[in-house]
Amino acid sequence: MSINPSTLTRTAGISAVVAGLLFIGIQINHPQLDTAFATSAEYTVRQSVKVVMAVLSLIGITGMYVPHAKRMGVLGLIGYLVFGAGYLIMMSVEAIGAVVIPTLATRAPAYVNDVFAVAMGGHSAGNIGALASLNAAMGFAYIGGGVMFGIALVRATVLARWAAIMLAVGTGATLAIPFLPMINERLFAVPTGVALIGLGYSLWHRTPAAGSLPEPPPKSPSALTRLGRSTADTRLP
Template identity: 35%
Template sequence: MNGKRKVTTENLIRLAGLFAILAGILYIGIQIFHPEDNLSSVNTNLWVIVASLTIAMSIFSLIGILGIYITQAEETGWLGLVGFVTFSLFWLVSMSFSFTEAFVLPLLTNDAPNFVNGILGIFGGTKSEVELGIFPTLAPFAGGLYMLGGILLGIATLRAGVFPRILGVLLAFSAVVTLAAAIIPHPFDRILAIPMGIAFIWLGSILFSGHERSNGK
């Protein structure tokens, strides 16, 4: 028994921090390497790889956010809980889009190209020629979850003082700045994801190091 490592809360929190770091790195990297949103790109290996990495990023984000919330759950109260749940729901919805992009759209480029173009056009603001089901409604709903969840969790983190308060500001700002997507044309709006990626990496690094208590600094 002495040679076995014990699974402790501290170790789990540090692991969550590692996942948050990975999520942040992927979030930034995906914006850089994401192929163009057109029919020809969907059949490429790069498209499938990026979409698959986006699924992994969503999973890592969920684990990382859980660690961030648990670390300050008592201090953040109901505001933190609502922010955590709302933000987590975004990543779950995001995962459904990424799964569709990775494993469904490549199979439909020949038989249903208009459907594929319609899905791709959701984020580019292009009107679809065919019925897309729940996806056109789900996309803005997910955007609302991202913004609201990020703002609430950011404010709760700022007020709690467990992490450096600047990180609460950064988290909330990273969510609010997505409003600029209304004036920045796609795909240049992908740059708006970078602040959130930095926030994840920073928060995750603190969790992984075990130095999350900041005394309000």
């Protein structure tokens, strides 16, 4: 199996589609975050899926940006770096949640409840240390980067325009969660998930398969080569 830019780009498209499906799927029937849920097998499975989702999303947006870097311009570069940082932080936060939180749930339940409160956009009663700053950085990078990256994709017109618009609107709409307590905050993940699916499919569909790439045209002889041939011809008897 040969590895080439076309194969990598199509793989990134598939990664984005799977990431979008996982992002939507993990929101379905998600139990309330508390210490009882943190010690369950379902919690570990959901956290592990979130880690995989963050990794696949990062691969996906990288495949969207790299082939179209020139057309996306400075805004695209900044959006990609910030959005990518958001997914890197998300991956680390979810990994901490999968590995550390279940152990602390029985030893320090108050701390775990405070962590969950901050994760859901609320406030902690006690001090949760650097996790508070990490969550804030993740939120800023996810929202700000998603909006900028989506706008850059819209302006570049390299992938499905509707999906790029939905990415910008979906990530930006997350800011409304604190002001809409009557709406399940997990519903705000759906537009971003759909956007990743649409963008990933568009990336995969618009990238030709490795075997279908046209062969480069044969190089014409240079002027010096032609001159040399003509000179040699004049010397022939």
